[in-house]
Amino acid sequence: MTTFTHYINGSWVTPVHNETITVENPATKETIATTPSGTAEETRQAVQAARSAFGSWSQTPASERAGYLSRIADLFEQNKDHLARTLTEENGKVLALSEAEVDTAVDYFRYMAGWARKYEGEILNSDRSNENIFVMKKPIGVIGGIIPWNFPIFIFARKVAPALLTGCTAVIKPAQVTPVTAGEMMKLIHSIGLPDGVLNIVYGKGSSVGSTLASHENIGMVSMTGSKPAGTAVMEAAAQTMTKVNLELGGKAPAIVTKHADLDTAVENIYQSRMINNGQACTNAERVYVHEDVAEAFTKRITEKMKQATYGDPLQDSDADIGPLVGQEQLDSVTDMVNEAVKAGAFVETGRTPAENTDGYYFEPTVLSNVTQDMNVIQQEIFGPVLPIVTFQTMDEVIEKSNDTEYGLSSSIFSENMHEIMKAVNGLEFGETFVNRENFEAIQGFHAGRKQSGIGGADGRHGLEEHLETHVVYMQYKDDIQ
Known part of the structure; x- marks a missing residue:
């Protein structure tokens, strides 16, 4: 020691x-x-x-x-x-x-x-x-x-x-x-x-x-x-x-997936933006807003991606995608937020529970659907490998929902339509916006x-x-x- x-x-x-x-x-x-x-x-x-x-x-x-x-x-x-x-x-x-x-x-x-x-x-x-x-x-x-x-x-x-x-x-x-x-x-x-x-x-x-x-x-x-x-x-x-x-300070980064998004790009980059550092970064994608036309397809793909994620002791298992959360307090906080969302009506696509048969502070990669704007998983930092999904119909609606938070650090949008991208860039109240890429800033x-x-x-x-x-x-x- x-x-x-x-x-x-x-x-x-x-x-x-x-x-x-x-x-x-x-x-x-x-x-x-x-x-x-x-x-x-x-x-x-x-x-x-x-x-x-x-x-x-x-x-x-x-x-x-x-x-x-x-x-x-x-x-x-x-x-x-x-x-x-x-x-x-x-x-x-x-x-x-x-x-x-x-x-x-x-x-x-x-x-x-x-x-x-x-x-x-x-x-x-x-x-x-x-x-x-x-x-x-x-x-x-x-x-x-x-x-x-x-x-x-x-x-x-x-x-x-x-x-x-x-x-x-x-x-x-x-x-x-x-x-x-x-x-x-x-x-x-x-x-x-x-x-x-x-x-x-x-x-x-x-x-x-x-x-x-x-x-x-x-x-x-x-x-x-x-x-x-x-x-x-x-x-x-x-x-x-x-x-x-x-x-x-804190962040509650929205990731917007429009109906004109390349879903392969969106799934891969939102996965990376959520899972980096076991979900414990202020710039992590903390909530996803998906256009209703592509919501089913996106949810299915991101759920499969999260299901495939492996966890373990990083010093013993070099193939692990994520390690543990940093401590018991963080594990309890993530568990409580997910349970609260489920009790309020959210549906668990995958995950939800602390990982079994482990010695450390592990939480399973989790996807939540049927999530509403008023839930704490949308309003407050989760700081764990949990991805809540909300659907939207119009760009005005999703920009309003994205800005409906006390935080304003990072945000992202996935679209192949420049008009949608520029509307979001000019409407989002955040210090950073990442377009068709993962949330990671340059020095x-x-x-x-x-x-x-x-x-x-x-x-x-x-x-x-x-x-x-x-x-x-x-x-x-x-x-x-x-």
Whole structure:
């Protein structure tokens, strides 16, 4: 069993008390690691270390900072197998997906390193003679990064890479459920000689570590990926010091299948969009709206596809399509939502129950038909391998139903009719719309939600600029130079 400690100011720090958090393998329920349950005081120490390092780090040339990012990428790539197996062991996702997550993190560090000489300010014309106006972009300060349990390696890269590239320093709080990968990544990063205090890790609960990060006066921005309730708590804490927040919260992505859709394309991509990470991603296809003319054919095909999906311990069964859910709480939540829908009249095409004869937190891939708009499986995040299907007649109707949610992160449409596609693109109230493809964003795009799915965003130039603040300088000069 592995034991981790906080990483503060360039050193592994002995916790101030003996309270620990136990980490288990969701495929076997075996304990695999422990971490300290950090305190507010330890969090403040990490913030102070990051603040002390900020001055010199922010003055380090961006090209030099980019060099550190490139070395991190190289180390992650060289240790891909170890990081991927560690991720699968603590999270439960299939090994191929864990390997892909490491690859994406490597790409992310390299992509952000490439921005070192590209982000820039402006020079504006003044209304006065002998004056220029400079618009400068400066690092916002210390980033408080709060990492979710569903993509702990990729989101670590998404928080850390742009922060360090722009001259910010950071304090990272890993998720309680999946903290092991953060420790393994930090071991690698420690070996490259990153200046003390530039990157710190404090393990613990949101109620102690997270709230302290969000409310600390020396935090320039709190960047959090997680649930809506957790995001609300972060906003409330950050409001005490008017700290900027960047929040990626829940999603309830609709997938629209029109009567002009290529059903083979729709079935394959909606299956992928639902099943990736065992259904535990904020961009997963959480509900499907199918035109009544093709509903029977689509439902039959997607049901057969879901029936064929296999599940098992990803470290023991390399052929498994999905692994377990992340824990008992998640398994109970998915089970309750499906049972509630069935009680309200939904029909089970396949699945429904927790998987039998398994040691871990497995749930059978499930398809529900005869679902209505008011059911919780349509209104709230399921976060599991469950696909509810609703039929529609017109594009106006399906756009209205798709927008009938408090969330606004991702959406998709499957159609060969450009008029239907453009009507949906212009009518859907979501930060992302995927057309005839699976729900998976590009690192050079901009991943952002509307409504209660969050504030701000990540990826690409726009995500990079979230870590910068604007400083305007009015520069007067004299004509009569002696």
